[in-house]
Amino acid sequence: MKQCIACGMPMKNQEDFANGDVEKDYCRYCARPDGTMQSYDEKLSSLTNFIVKTQGLDETAAGNAAKAMMAKLPAWKSE
Numbered sequence: 413m414k415q416c417i418a419c420g421m422p423m424k425n426q427e428d429f430a431n432g433d434v435e436k437d438y439c440r441y442c443a444r445p446d447g448t449m450q451s452y453d454e455k456l457s458s459l460t461n462f463i464v465k466t467q468g469l470d471e472t473a474a475g476n477a478a479k480a481m482m483a484k485l486p487a488w489k490s491e
């Protein structure tokens with residue numbers, strides 16, 4: 413099973429992939445509307461918002477948690 417290189421989400425179904433394209437290494441949540449992968453900053457801000465909403469952290473704490481999560485993922489290793 414493939415995992416999204418940008419957020420770590422397991423991609424089981426075709427619709428989990430960006431544009432429904434199983435050749436892609438990232439999921440639909442990490443894709444822009446045109447199907448290309450989001451940049452580090454775009455993903456960081458969406459992940460930060462997600463953590464604020466789901467875990468109730470303030471923006472600074474959520475941003476640090478998001479950075480720590482992203483540091484482990486292959487897409488952002490060079491950042």
Ligand SMILES: [Zn+2]
Pocket residue numbers: 416417418419420421438439440441442
């Ligand atoms: Zn993803």
